[in-house]
Amino acid sequence: MPKTARGARLALALLASVFALPAAALGASDDGGLSPLERLGKRIFEDASLSRPAGVSCASCHDAATAFQGVNGSPVPAVARGSLPSSLGKRNTPTIMYASFAPPFAFIEEKDEKTGKVEKIPAGGQFHDGRAADLLAQFEGPLLDPLEMNAPSKRFAVEAIRDGAYAPLVREVYGEKIFDDPDRAFEKVAQAVVAYESSARFHPFASKFDDFLRGTAKLTPVEQKGFALFKDPKKGNCLACHAGKQESRDPQDWLFTDFTYDALGAPKNTAIAATASAPDLGLCKRPGLEKIAPAGFDVASVCGAFKVPTLRNVAVTGPYLHNGVFQKLRDVVAFYATRDTDPARWYPKGEKFNDLPAEDHGNVNTNEGPYDRKPGQKPRLSETDIDAIVAFLETLTDRPAAK
Structure with a gap:
């Protein structure tokens, strides 16, 4: 739990000014209060057709009922079950609540209060080991991980969305030509999910x-x-x-x-x-x-x-x-x-x-x-x-x- 003071006070103050968003209900099941971009992100977050085999979405392991954390029915409570029945994760699923406040992974300066020595230490990022620099980079990790959603490629995910029920919403948000360039479309899809995960639904400050x-x-x-x-x-x-x-x-x-x-x-x-x-x-x-x-x-x-x-x-x-x-x-x-x-x-x-x-x-x-x-x-x-x-x-x- 503890460690010497990290010099993160400045970072906290900066982040507090960036993410000043209104409160919303924790885990609300409808689209109330969401912008079109956030609503699109919610559709993608809940889309179980993006996994192979189909049936697992981001929401499967990030359940709103448990503060967007979960194991997707895993027989091992410590790790989540993936789209394949035999697939189990390697680590405990972290909550996405308040994850949008994490700064990008970087080395920050810390001053030792006893010695006065300044050194650089790692901070920020997503996942337990910070391997994703930010939420945008985090999105593709579980999607493409064979032990998680097991999607074969980014193009596969884009085409599944293009051919799915909410494709009109994608075009409404990003324009009619959004699917012309699969790489650009994937980036836009990821941005929509980040917008949803950065919405007040994930940080209501309602305790x-x-x-x-x-x-x-x-x-x-x-x-x-x-x-x-x-x-x-x-x-x-x-x-x-x-x-x-x-x-x-x-x-x-x-x-x-x-x-x-x-x-x-x-x-x-x-x-x-x-x-x-x-x-x-x-x-x-x-x-x-x-x-x-x-x-x-x-x-x-x-x-x-x-x-x-x-x-x-x-x-x-x-x-x-x-x-x-x-x-x-x-x-x-x-x-x-x-x-x-x-x-x-x-x-x-x-x-x-x-x-x-x-x-x-x-x-x-x-x-x-x-x-x-x-x-x-x-x-x-x-x-x-x-x-x-x-x-x-x-x-x-x-x-x-x-x-």
């Missing part, structure tokens, strides 16, 4: 916590305690990574992520066949990372690191962590609190970081609270504290607008 910020709701005593523990650098220290501006009452200043990457040393999930024999090293295996990394950056230093997720809607987006190893939200918080004080609770025989090669164990965050503990020491969070933080996290769930 109890948002109402608390606006002054129209009050947190219960246990929720207040959880919020205090969440912010306290000597307790949960969650705010170090799951960022928010403490001085602000604007919900858009509380995205609960700084978009950076952290190595948590998650326990191995033996239910995922794709990583049963080889660990998932995350960011260091991002294609092309070596080419864009600044001079002197050690790519191996981010093996085991994954993007810090937003905590908005976290109570309904389980399972948790990149490998879905935890089904319950409370277990995630308890893991953060006791990973280092009671390793046997989480790892077989108490052998920590069992999903990483020994040479990468040094990448795991062990210096900051609540990780700065040793076996047998008192955790920074008690069991009661853990319950309080969970109660606070449950206030981050967006609620449907009143009809």
Whole structure:
């Protein structure tokens, strides 16, 4: 969860000014409030004819009922089922809620508050490893992935849309000649999906916590305690990574992520066949990372690191962590609190970081609270504290607008 402050405050402030959109109902099933471009994106997002075999759409694994996250009926709760019955994903499906706020993948400057040294660290992008620079690049990943929608090509997707029921809407939005150039048409199709995923439907800021910020709701005593523990650098220290501006009452200043990457040393999930024999090293295996990394950056230093997720809607987006190893939200918080004080609770025989090669164990965050503990020491969070933080996290769930 935590890490030293990343210098992401400036990025958060900039993003807040870019994405000032009105609220809308979470997971609304109709087209209300959508522009023609966003409506087209919704049609494509829900189009199950784009997979091979047909039957799986973006919405199959990004279910509005669970904050646009899901597993498409997978027998393994940690990973989604693809269009082929035998196809299972390699990682836990991330929510798309609030994903449009993530800046493009890049290296940003971070100043160490203790030493004053400035270094560049990776931040932003889409997917757990940031391999898509932005939402536009993200669209084609699941579409063409053999383990997901398994579409044979971009041209196939364009032709399926051209011959489908909403082709008139495509022409209405982009003009009669849109399908003349398949490459250009695919780019426009992707832009429509991005427009939909960037609409207020995916970031309604409609939680109890948002109402608390606006002054129209009050947190219960246990929720207040959880919020205090969440912010306290000597307790949960969650705010170090799951960022928010403490001085602000604007919900858009509380995205609960700084978009950076952290190595948590998650326990191995033996239910995922794709990583049963080889660990998932995350960011260091991002294609092309070596080419864009600044001079002197050690790519191996981010093996085991994954993007810090937003905590908005976290109570309904389980399972948790990149490998879905935890089904319950409370277990995630308890893991953060006791990973280092009671390793046997989480790892077989108490052998920590069992999903990483020994040479990468040094990448795991062990210096900051609540990780700065040793076996047998008192955790920074008690069991009661853990319950309080969970109660606070449950206030981050967006609620449907009143009809």
